[in-house]
Amino acid sequence: MSGTTFTYGKINDDMLRMLERPHPSYFLLLLGFLTALGLGVLSLAVQVNVGIGYSGINHPIAWGVYITNFVFWIGIGHAGTLISAVFYLTRAPWRTAIYRAAEAMTVFAVMTAGLFPLLHTGRPWLAYWLIPYPNQRMLWVNFKSPLAWDVFAVSTYMTVSILFFMIGLIPDIAILRDEAIRKGQKLRAMIFTPLSLFWRGTNYQWMHYMRAYLIYAAIATPLVFSVHSIVSWDFAMSSIPGWHTTIFAPYFVAGAIFSGLAMVMTVLIPVRVVFGLEDYITDHVVQSVCRVIIFTSIIVGYAYATEFFIGWYSGSPFEKAIFYFRPFGLMEEWTLTGEQSIGFPQIAFFLMVFCNVIAPIPLWRWKIRNNLVAVWIICGLINVGMWFERFNIVGSSLQREFLPAAWGSYWPTVVEFGITVGSFGFFFTLFSLFVKALPPMAIMELKEAAHPPMKKEAHG
Amino acid sequence: MAKFSGVWATFEYLDEMSHAVEKIREKGKKPTVLSPCPRHEIDHALGEPQTRLPFISLFAGMLGCLTGYSFTAWTASDWVLPVSGKPIVAIPPFTIIGFELTILFTALFTLAGMVLLGVIDTLRHPLPPAVKKYTRFQRDRFGVVVDCDPAQTQDFEEIFKSYGAEEVHIENN
Structure with missing residues (x-):
């Protein structure tokens, strides 16, 4: 990376x-995020005060936008651990400039995610049960x-990612x-x-520190793969058609890394532009992240196809039906102008395929990967x-279970939208505060790289 | 703070500092090195010291694994909840708790161990107050501290100077 020629003093400054x-x-931006957060808090207050019935969640759709947000935010967090732990173990040098921000993102995303199961219980004050x-x-x-x-996976993940982040700091x-002392x-x-922690940078401290860091990377690597696998088993362990498949664990993990890396680019491209960090978050770093995004996009696209294939190949009428309903819904619903408009799951399905499989295709071109605006839009x-x-x-699976008499439909209500917007406000508020309060790049690791x-020629 | 008697020096260049450290080790002293980031050159000069932290982590991991399996097995036997004739103490689902607690315990004990070992080493090899007031070791300077008798300070001062130290300070308090 190009940072290798900088002196320690320059990196520091x-x-x-x-x-x-x-x-x-910056304050204007922060105000925007705080407004979104305020909307979320207001919606949350209404939701908790009135009760879970105020959301669109009802029989048979017991899991709606809240669980969607939970799974989404946990996934966003995965990229940070991937970059800080997996790419540390595999010695990918381009991680150095972005890992601190990605790790902060992990912590904030898991914090955001953690709110949703509590809220989803309906009586969050009894969540300690x-x-x-x-x-x-x-x-x-x-x-x-x-x-x-x-509960165990997410709380372990939250603890380990916070500690990993704090150790790096x-x-x-x-x-x-x-x-501060100097000034x-x-x-x-x-x-x-x-x-x-009264750090002095002595050789003893570095010795224990570097080994602790390695051990953290080594334990965070299996952890990151286990967490989203376990989240996927929340679904896969049930017998609901469309959920009860063995592909779920790798499918969720790939999706998590895919979405997380996209979020890393979404937040770091503005950071690079605003702070003029072209020398640190180089084009090579953006290119490398884009390559992993392409790779995970292929896995995700393959998983979509496999789901449909297995739905047909299983011979189970319920599996077949759910994979018919996902893209098409009930035929009479398939009108944009008729009395029954298009359902939410259908919108979700087509947006999913377009944004995750088709939109990343331009990233195959070197020119597109080198264009920050294009990368930012694709990642968005x-x-x-x-x-x-x-x-x-x-x-979608919950709307069309085994018994047609028990089918239902689902549209999120205004509080669910409010809380979803609020969760983005919460995440981006925390991230904006972090960027100005603590070094968003690991100064120590940039120096190490x-x-x-040297007075004389460098030797091995 | 314990009384400190010895010499400390600051260096601009890593290679000069590493050679000075090697020279001091030849004299039979164990210097403390301060640096803005870890470098293998320093490890080589100090004779590749190893930390005992992995033993703490290994112990913690085993303890966590044991806790995960035994806690789940105990609670399942304490409050028996039969599900479709499946075993009450079922190993596959409990493996998940065992795994997660292995990770959790390792993480917590590794952090505690890192702090504890760091504190022990800091107590064993104290730094003079003047070193703590020098604010460039985190920025771009390397430091070497030698703990020695007042009679030996002259020797070490000369070694430091011959290897191009920027500043050399003698502490006798």
């Missing part, structure tokens, strides 16, 4: 410049239920501390000193497509 007093437009704790009746959670696995916070900013120094489309993929899975200061 370039990175710390990003934390200086922001331009007024999900955790096995000793109680008077010695009543325990059912560990054979995928929902109990999910230790040496960088020490840099901020020393900078005589006492309050900042007082805040950063305990946060840096992928984000939309992946949200609708999650909806397509969650919503740079050419060290």
